[in-house]
Amino acid sequence: MTPEETTGWLLNTAPDRNRLKKLLGKDVRLTREDDWADTRLLLDDVDWQLWQKGLTLIYQQASAECDSSIKGKAREGCCRLQGKGIKGLLEQAALPGPPVFWWDLPEGPLQKKLAGVLGLYSLRPVLQVEQQHQLLACRDDEGKILLRIELVEQQLSSLRCEEMPRHHRVLLHFHPLRGYESEALLLQQRLLPLKADVTSQEVAGLPTAELEATEQERTEQARTEQERTKPGIKSPGKKSLNESCDWLAICGLQPANELLPNPLPLQPDEAAGAAILRMASLYWQQARRYESGMLADTDTEFLHQYRVNLRRIRSLLSLMKQTLPDEQGRLLRGLLADLARPTGRLRDLDVLLLEKVRYLQMLPEAFQAGFQSLLRSVEQQRRKAHQALVAHLMGQEYSRFCQALEAALQPVPASENQLVAFHEPFHETFHEPFHEPLQQQVLARMQRCHRRVLRKGRRITDATPDEEVHQLRIECKKLRYLLDFFASLLPDALVQQQLRSLKRLQGILGNFNDFAVQQAFLLQQLQPDAPEGQQAAVHGLVALLHQQQRQARSQVMQALSDYAAQPFNLPRPFNQPPFKQTEA
Amino acid sequence: MKILAVYSMKGGVGKTASAVNLAYWAARSGRRTLLIDLDPQGASSFYFRIKPSRKSWGKRFFKAYEELLQHIKASDYEHLDVIPAHLSFRHFDVLLNSLEKRRSRLKKILRGMKGEYDLVILDCPPSIGKLSESVFNAADRLLVPVIPTTLSERTFHQLLDFFEAEDYSRKKLLPFFSMVQQQKSMHRNTQSNLTNGKVRFLETSIPFSADVENMGEHRAPLDQFARSKPANQAYRQLWQEVESRL
Numbered sequence: 001m002t003p004e005e006t007t008g009w010l011l012n013t014a015p016d017r018n019r020l021k022k023l024l025g026k027d028v029r030l031t032r033e034d035d036w037a038d039t040r041l042l043l044d045d046v047d048w049q050l051w052q053k054g055l056t057l058i059y060q061q062a063s064a065e066c067d068s069s070i071k072g073k074a075r076e077g078c079c080r081l082q083g084k085g086i087k088g089l090l091e092q093a094a095l096p097g098p099p100v101f102w103w104d105l106p107e108g109p110l111q112k113k114l115a116g117v118l119g120l121y122s123l124r125p126v127l128q129v130e131q132q133h134q135l136l137a138c139r140d141d142e143g144k145i146l147l148r149i150e151l152v153e154q155q156l157s158s159l160r161c162e163e164m165p166r167h168h169r170v171l172l173h174f175h176p177l178r179g180y181e182s183e184a185l186l187l188q189q190r191l192l193p194l195k196a197d198v199t200s201q202e203v204a205g206l207p208t209a210e211l212e213a214t215e216q217e218r219t220e221q222a223r224t225e226q227e228r229t230k231p232g233i234k235s236p237g238k239k240s241l242n243e244s245c246d247w248l249a250i251c252g253l254q255p256a257n258e259l260l261p262n263p264l265p266l267q268p269d270e271a272a273g274a275a276i277l278r279m280a281s282l283y284w285q286q287a288r289r290y291e292s293g294m295l296a297d298t299d300t301e302f303l304h305q306y307r308v309n310l311r312r313i314r315s316l317l318s319l320m321k322q323t324l325p326d327e328q329g330r331l332l333r334g335l336l337a338d339l340a341r342p343t344g345r346l347r348d349l350d351v352l353l354l355e356k357v358r359y360l361q362m363l364p365e366a367f368q369a370g371f372q373s374l375l376r377s378v379e380q381q382r383r384k385a386h387q388a389l390v391a392h393l394m395g396q397e398y399s400r401f402c403q404a405l406e407a408a409l410q411p412v413p414a415s416e417n418q419l420v421a422f423h424e425p426f427h428e429t430f431h432e433p434f435h436e437p438l439q440q441q442v443l444a445r446m447q448r449c450h451r452r453v454l455r456k457g458r459r460i461t462d463a464t465p466d467e468e469v470h471q472l473r474i475e476c477k478k479l480r481y482l483l484d485f486f487a488s489l490l491p492d493a494l495v496q497q498q499l500r501s502l503k504r505l506q507g508i509l510g511n512f513n514d515f516a517v518q519q520a521f522l523l524q525q526l527q528p529d530a531p532e533g534q535q536a537a538v539h540g541l542v543a544l545l546h547q548q549q550r551q552a553r554s555q556v557m558q559a560l561s562d563y564a565a566q567p568f569n570l571p572r573p574f575n576q577p578p579f580k581q582t583e584a
Numbered sequence: 585m586k587i588l589a590v591y592s593m594k595g596g597v598g599k600t601a602s603a604v605n606l607a608y609w610a611a612r613s614g615r616r617t618l619l620i621d622l623d624p625q626g627a628s629s630f631y632f633r634i635k636p637s638r639k640s641w642g643k644r645f646f647k648a649y650e651e652l653l654q655h656i657k658a659s660d661y662e663h664l665d666v667i668p669a670h671l672s673f674r675h676f677d678v679l680l681n682s683l684e685k686r687r688s689r690l691k692k693i694l695r696g697m698k699g700e701y702d703l704v705i706l707d708c709p710p711s712i713g714k715l716s717e718s719v720f721n722a723a724d725r726l727l728v729p730v731i732p733t734t735l736s737e738r739t740f741h742q743l744l745d746f747f748e749a750e751d752y753s754r755k756k757l758l759p760f761f762s763m764v765q766q767q768k769s770m771h772r773n774t775q776s777n778l779t780n781g782k783v784r785f786l787e788t789s790i791p792f793s794a795d796v797e798n799m800g801e802h803r804a805p806l807d808q809f810a811r812s813k814p815a816n817q818a819y820r821q822l823w824q825e826v827e828s829r830l
């Protein structure tokens with residue numbers, strides 16, 4: 001039983017022995033069983049993926065003292081995962097330090113679970129809890145322990161901000177013993193005045209039952225007391241809610257505020273232009289969250305997610321192109337391309353290195369040495385590419401881009417012409433679609449996009465040139481983006497069904513494309529004067545990837561007809577625009 | 585889950601002292617252990633300061649398993665629970681007797697514990713009459729304390745004969761010497777006599793020791809108050825040997 005699992009109370013202050021003795025009564029002997037200290041870290045990744053899944057991962061730092069189920073088995077470091085979908089907890093002892101990636105853990109259920117949630121993300125300590133424990137035993141007249149109580153003084157500090165303010169609090173945990181449930185309940189009630197949020201009513205109704213009462217009497221008494229004092233008391237043995245939720249709140253950490261709501265909340269009748277700009281700003285704020293991790297090169301996800309968010313903005317703006325004035329759109333797209341360009345090289349190299357294991361598995365033994373030597377040179381190039389990215393992010397040009405982008409994302413005032421006139425440079429003239437209801441535009445756009453997917457799809461046969469398949473892939477991607485961006489304007493069932501059926505089609509088209517890109521990129525890594533071993537390895541890989549690409553190609557037809565068979569019923573648009581000034 | 589009974593037809597040979605200390609060491613080794621005090625005198629409950637249960641036992645034996653669960657009490661030691669003695673264990677006999685397939689009944693009831701415990705230790709009273717057959721049936725191993733005297737030797741041979749007559753596997757028997765006083769020549773002789781017999785005695789024997797007698801005063805396993813004493817070490821070693829034979 002770890003302290004996270006037991007029931008606990010928040011106390012106003014740490015009570016001294018005498019106070020405890022007095023509250024417990026003359027028929028209880030209090031003995032001191034143990035004292036110890038420990039330090040725990042709450043771990044999560046930059047996108048709070050564990051928190052999002054209702055999971056908490058706690059690392060208990062190694063301490064020679066911690067060797068029992070009450071103290072936590074942490075002679076060496078120990079990780080515990082608990083929360084939604086996990087019965088009890090998943091534990092991994094004997095760790096040299098807090099794990100950074102899931103693969104830092106030895107194989108086992110905890111590793112497996114984390115792999116599924118974290119992927120390539122790294123973990124970092126979010127907050128630190130230093131605890132001073134005192135274990136006391138309440139004994140009966142014969143010296144038998146009836147209930148163990150544990151006083152915990154906690155110092156909490158967030159590791160996310162520089163100054164690390166400390167938050168102090170005192171908790172009282174109960175460790176009930178099997179077969180002594182009613183005694184535990186009784187003693188808990190006697191200690192009730194210590195509880196921080198106890199009501200005077202609860203204190204007034206303190207129990208009078210004696211430990212020596214017959215078991216039946218006691219159980220009954222305890223039950224009525226429990227009823228009366230609800231919700232002040234929980235029956236012992238029942239797990240309390242995970243304590244670490246409090247930890248976050250105490251340290252002022254609010255994961256929900258750091259993350260984008262999914263789907264983004266949108267109103268059907270809000271002005272389309274302002275909505276698009278607001279969405280773009282939100283994605284841009286998300287992108288900037290990853291800058292520090294890109295600089296520190298913490299893991300490959302920082303750069304990847306940064307690029308994902310830039311791409312989201314770019315796709316949003318080009319999908320809803322007509323909503324914004326041409327000039328504004330052009331300026332934004334240009335800035336986004338400028339921001340994304342310096343990140344491309346590093347990402348490509350990351351992808352190659354992430355595929356390393358798969359490539360090595362694909363290659364026969366004889367080619368491995370050659371490929372390893374290529375990898376070494378790729379790793380070297382990656383270091384250079386990272387340095388270049390750091391220089392870019394730290395440079396003045398980057399901050400100018402950012403400012404320009406943020407300025408260009410400012411929404412324009414509403415329809416009054418005189419205000420529009422002030423708003424240089426985009427609004428010399430009134431741009432009507434900007435003010436049209438969002439849903440109306442989105443639905444029209446989706447309808448067009450879906451028709452295009454079907455039309456292009458119908459034209460594809462097994463003999464169609466690859467280029468046309470790529471075009472189809474891009475159309476699918478657009479539809480997918482529209483579903484993601486505007487899910488809150490669409491019926492849930494439609495979104496779910498479309499995401500499901502698009503997933504398979506996109507998977508095949510995506511593979512088809514990835515295999516092509518990988519072939520090209522591998523060939524590109526090959527210097528003209530590369531040693532023969534490298535040449536052979538790369539050509540071998542390219543041949544294999546080509547085969548896989550053809551295999552994906554052969555599945556396209558079936559996936560297409562499966563997709564086309566799905567219904568696509570968009571809701572009726574909200575077609576009463578709040579204002580319409582001119583008939584264009 | 586294994587079931588280990590500490591059994592002897594003779595009284596006062598160290599059954600309870602063994603059951604208490606072995607249960608303690610088993611729990612210390614990480615096994616989730618349940619000690620059942622079958623002796624209405626409640627000696628092992630007494631050593632763990634657990635008051636005999638006042639809850640009445642149900643009359644209906646087919647609910648025996650649920651009944652049993654309700655009587656479990658945690659000891660003060662991690663991984664060690666106890667079912668304290670109960671006066672009505674006297675009637676265990678009668679009850680078991682009245683049931684069909686009484687021989688396998690106890691075994692069935694105890695098997696129900698296998699999710700919760702790795703080891704069940706039965707501290708048997710000296711005369712358990714009909715219950716003894718249920719115990720022989722249920723137990724994977726019978727730990728038999730034998731004081732190295734002629735009388736004890738006879739008692740042990742009676743047990744062997746009974747096992748033979750009733751077709752119980754002799755492999756279940758784990759006899760060991762208890763309350764050994766090496767200075768007594770009779771002890772030495774009996775010890776070697778018995779060791780030559782058909783059943784091998786365990787290597788470890790428990791010396792006669794005032795510390796064991798003092799358990800009654802301390803009301804705790806030896807390790808809690810006589811950690812470095814030979815008797816404590818002997819019990820620890822006995823557990824290791826028993827564990828390897830489970």
Ligand SMILES: Nc1ncnc2c1ncn2[C@@H]1O[C@H](COP(=O)(O)OP(=O)(O)OP(=O)(O)O)[C@@H](O)[C@H]1O
Binds near residue numbers: 764792
């Ligand atoms: N190794 C020993 N050295 C000295 N005294 C012992 C030893 N083992 C047991 N005793 C003492 O002998 C008495 C009987 O021991 P114990 O109760 O363990 O035997 P038992 O076989 O369980 O008896 P019963 O048949 O009455 O249940 C107790 O007073 C105990 O303290």
Ligand SMILES: [Mg+2]
Binds near residue numbers: 599600623627709
């Ligand atoms: Mg006894």
